[in-house]
Amino acid sequence: MATRKSRTRGLGTAAAAGLGLLTGALAALAAERRTVNAVQARLDRLEAQVAHSHRHANLANQQNLHWELLSKAIDxxxxxxxxxxxxxxxxxxxxxxxxxxxxxxxxxxxxxxxxxxxxxxxxxxxxxxxxxxxxxxxxxxxxxxxxxxxxxxxxxxxxxxxxxxxxxxxxxxxxxxxxxxxxxxx
Structure with missing residues (x-):
């Protein structure tokens, strides 16, 4: 009988270890997902800033052109x-x-x-x-x-x-x- 309990305990320990491994893997995946989401949010903000900067540059170029044309007409x-x-x-x-x-x-x-x-x-x-x-x-x-x-x-x-x-x-x-x-x- 002692042998039988030992096998059952061994299976229980293996199941617990497997469950622990699975829990650890799921926690790691969740942490990785949070990291990926944070990186994606940062990338989205950077893309918005670049688009904003491009819009400002385009407006500045247009303003310069407008002034050049008006200057010619004023002169x-x-x-x-x-x-x-x-x-x-x-x-x-x-x-x-x-x-x-x-x-x-x-x-x-x-x-x-x-x-x-x-x-x-x-x-x-x-x-x-x-x-x-x-x-x-x-x-x-x-x-x-x-x-x-x-x-x-x-x-x-x-x-x-x-x-x-x-x-x-x-x-x-x-x-x-x-x-x-x-x-x-x-």
Missing amino acids: SPELAEVLDIFEAPASPLERRQYLFANALYTNLLFYYRIGNLSREEFFGRVRGLLQNPVVREYWFATRGQRATLPEDSDEAELGRMVDDLLRQLEEADTEEWWVVGEPPTE
């Missing part, structure tokens, strides 16, 4: 005529001023798009720009161009915000222009 009345798509006829001087106002506004728009300005900061800077009568004339003269923007684009949304701010500035009966308008919430 040459003949080239500025090509960009005369304003709602009212503009003299060569007004055209040059409008092109420069466009460069200023586009620069703010670019800063906003890359995250260098919050929406509230954008609002404040535009409120300051709108104190200049030429910038106001430019804004009215380009109303038709903004109407062609996709309704849900950042540029269209910001344009509507500027339209509303300009309306408020014109209706305000205060000399303290810096308090006119409600800054947007993010």
